[in-house]
Amino acid sequence: MPEWNIAFGAYGAQGVKGHEFVARRLDSLAGFIASPVTTRRGLAARLRYLTSSPRQLAAAREAGLTISDRTIRAQQAGIRAPSARTLREIDAAYQRVRRQNVSRHLLARLNRQGRGTRVEFHPVNQSAVDRPRQRVVEYRTLNVRKWERIVGVWEAGDDAGLDAAWVDEVVVDLGSQWGQYEYVTNIGFAA
Known part of the structure; x- marks a missing residue:
């Protein structure tokens, strides 16, 4: 109640x-990434996590990541700066995928x-x-x-x-x- x-x-x-x-x-x-998504290091770490394998990228897409592969590559290379909306989207997708990946292990612990x-x-x-x-x-x-x-x-x-x-x-x-x-x-x- x-x-x-x-x-x-x-x-x-x-x-x-x-x-x-x-x-x-x-x-x-x-164990989320400590650096905020607004820093270059935090953004790079989240994008690396979300795109480390085709399975991870598919999970990120299911979690709401809508930016194109080309945009992701440009942001990883530092050519293009993401907007505030894109940063929020990347961070939300990262948190959702990270939770999915660790939940079974955490439940067992x-x-x-x-x-x-x-x-x-x-x-x-x-x-x-x-x-x-x-x-x-x-x-x-x-x-x-x-x-x-x-x-x-x-x-x-x-x-x-x-x-x-x-x-x-x-x-x-x-x-x-x-x-x-x-x-x-x-x-x-x-x-």
């Missing part, structure tokens, strides 16, 4: 939806042959909330064994689906207090 906390922050609590931290952590585990991965929930920051309105919320940990749906919607780039999957598959397993962990200050896990 996502969106349980419809008026979150009304009294000054600070936090972020848990699925956003999960997406950031999965992105960091995927997170599931750990059925043992799962320990996830840490850091509660919301209530320092700005008046004392009578503060809740007793504590740091919690949970061993998550079902990552298939979460990694699947992350791979697809579906933010609303990731929110629903995170709440339905993980947060509700915290018991009757699950609503207190829909918004958090951090979600931590390693794979």
Whole structure:
């Protein structure tokens, strides 16, 4: 039941939806190129990744890369500077293809042959909330064994689906207090 906390922050609590931290952590585990696409090095690395093989180029085309092969070659050679729209398109295609390529490996690492991965929930920051309105919320940990749906919607780039999957598959397993962990200050896990 996502969106349980419809008026979150009304009294000054600070936090972020848990699925956003999960997406950031999965992105960091995927190992994206660190240089931004706006730099020559970042653009060259993304184009090299997307065009390294015919299979990669086909996946990039499926992911929304519409620029021609001739334009790609000109940009790789530094003859033609890409527009802002083209840079966004290249970066989006790169992220989508990278997620597709690493999702199976990442899923195996997170599931750990059925043992799962320990996830840490850091509660919301209530320092700005008046004392009578503060809740007793504590740091919690949970061993998550079902990552298939979460990694699947992350791979697809579906933010609303990731929110629903995170709440339905993980947060509700915290018991009757699950609503207190829909918004958090951090979600931590390693794979």
